[in-house]
Amino acid sequence: SQLQVLGAQQQAQLAALSEQYTTQRQHMMQQLAQIDQELEMYEAEAQKGLHVEYLVKWRGLPYCECTWEAAEALEDFKEEVEDFRRREAKMGYLPNLNRPRDPSEFEEIKNQPAYMKGGELRDYQKLGITWLLHTWAHGLNGILADEMGLGKTIQTTCFVNYLVQAKQMPGPYLIVVPLSTLEQWVKEFKRWAPQLYVIGYIGDAESRKVIRQFDFYWEPGQKGGQKKKRQKRYRFNILLTTYELVLKDALELRRVNWCFLAVDEAQHLKNGDTKLYSALSEFDCNNFRMLITGTPLQNSLKELWCLLHFLMPHKFPNAEEFERKYAITTAADADDGDSNQNRISQLHKELQPHILRRVKKDVEKSLPQKTERILRVELSPLQRRYSRWILTRNFSELNKGAGGNQASLLNIVVELKKVANHPYLFEGCESMFLSHINFPPLKALIMASGKMVLLDKLLPRLKETGHRVLIFSQMVRVLDILADYLRLRGYTFQRLDGATSRLSR
Structure with a gap:
């Protein structure tokens, strides 16, 4: 009888501990604020029906701290679970890499499409998206070089969203950005293209491994550790990552059949001898590349050629030939009869299809003039001494x-x-x-x-x-x-x- 009493006491203690653990876990989940996104769903037959688990990425925590959670434990996150199920139903696409870029498909963005939901685009931004669509339709690659503050991120986001929604190009898109701006890029995509699934590919090696394992390819019903032959069906539309991680994970990222590559702060590619330039040049991106920079192009023809060669290596194959063709010469050096003005005009004509550059004073008339106040102060006695x-x-x-x-x-x-x-x-x-x-x-x-x-x-x-x-x-x-x-x-x-x-x- 003493053993029975002792057993009952142990059972009561275990039940109390179980209840305490459940309460603490629910409190912890509430403290974590919100689910960032569900990465994977696992369904398995259990003795009492279907058992469902979700792999959860918690907001504010890295991917390596994702946890498998039973469906009944996520009662407070029904909206996030439903969003995940809706997104999952549309995933598992094959990249449309053989889709031709036909000039007849070009159309001007006059009215903002309903799926661009982040706000009202300005006229010059619609023009910028139209220009990007023109380069795409005509098989060209371009540099969006608007002055800082004109919304290059928004124009790029809406351009990608247009290709997904209107041109049946679901991805995958690779956009390489500075680490300091990556979160802003994610926010802009969520604002202007909420229908698209965007991954911020950052974190330590373990976190990036989790992303590649669960978030790259569409494999329904597979839980971590289970082996299954992967079909190249993708579950994400856009991958945002940094220059450093492109170099670290180049081998893994090159395995993806990218349909598009964009590089923000493109001045990092002005030197063709860097590791970043070489690594990105080797990415298979369906001959569809785009550069983004707010820094005006400098007077170096070699740097300009590096950018153009990265965009279209077949059109701009040789740096020496490019420099010889467009270099400014003195009267004594001129041997082909072309004036410097003619060379400059020819260069502008060559660049026109590939570079769009606007400044605030020309396109944004509603902005007030910059106010600068210089306050002069006296030196303190110690400073004068x-x-x-x-x-x-x-x-x-x-x-x-x-x-x-x-x-x-x-x-x-x-x-x-x-x-x-x-x-x-x-x-x-x-x-x-x-x-x-x-x-x-x-x-x-x-x-x-x-x-x-x-x-x-x-x-x-x-x-x-x-x-x-x-x-x-x-x-x-x-x-x-x-x-x-x-x-x-x-x-x-x-x-x-x-x-x-x-x-x-």
Whole structure:
């Protein structure tokens, strides 16, 4: 009887622990906010009917922390589950790689299609999408080189969406972007093309392995670890990734039959000798490529040729021939009778089908003129003292308390710039200044620099009116001083400099 009582007690304890675990798990799932996306569904026959599990990607967590969840555990996420089922019903497509690019299919985007749902496109953006469609229909590849701020991401997103919806080209599309802008690209696709399935191919090696295993190919009913012969049917439309991961995972990514390749910040391809240029050139993308850049093309014909050769290697095969044909010559060097003006005109004519460049002042009349206010401030007494020491090369005063870091004054202009920002940039200045005044450290930090005095007056007013503030500096040590000031004042801030890792960005 004692054993029976003990067994009953153990069963009660196990039941209580099970209930506690279930409660904690539900609470944890609620704390994770929302499901980012369901990657896979697994169905298996159980003793009491059909058992359904979902592989869940949680928002804010990497792919390597995806978890298999029973359907009954996702009662609070019915909308996400239904979205997944609707998307899954449309997946499993074969890439339409043999579809001809016929000029007769070109049509101008005059009215915004209903499936472009993110807002109202501006007229110049419709024109940009039309130009991209013209290059596609005529078998050309182009560079969208609009000035920054005109919506190159939106135009590219809508262009891809148009090809999927109107031209029966479901993908897969590969778009290579900087890590710092990848999340913005994902947001724009969700906004302007919510019907499309977009993957952000980032994370550590394990996370990328999970993406390739469960999110690349359409294999219904397969759970992790089960082997099944893969048919090249894809479950995603767009893959967004970074330059670094294209190099790391080039072997795996080249196995995909891409129907399109786009590269954002295309100035990274101006040097044809880089590993990135070589790796991307080897991708099979159905001869359909696009470059995106807001940086004006420079005067180097070699750099221009590198971009054009990447787009259409058969049309621009030889760099030397390109440079010889369009190089600007002096009168003594001219041996073919062509004037420089004729060469420039011929080059513009050659580039016209491949490059679209607009600037804000020409297309966006509704934007107000940029307002720039230069606020001049007086130097603090400490700054004036250090300026005088620098101009008179008073090394004895400059090097007081400097220890091993002696001032050299090899570049007086740079030293004066340091003074104008903050005297604490000089070794030993802070300790010397604090020893001669009765100010607390925060007040001393502010009063030592005229710029800091002004900033300390501006920030409270900007915060009261709900503004956010960007502060730029060419000196990392100035950012150190600003970080100390903001912490002492209790302001919340984020810092971005060259030491910030790509993952943190």
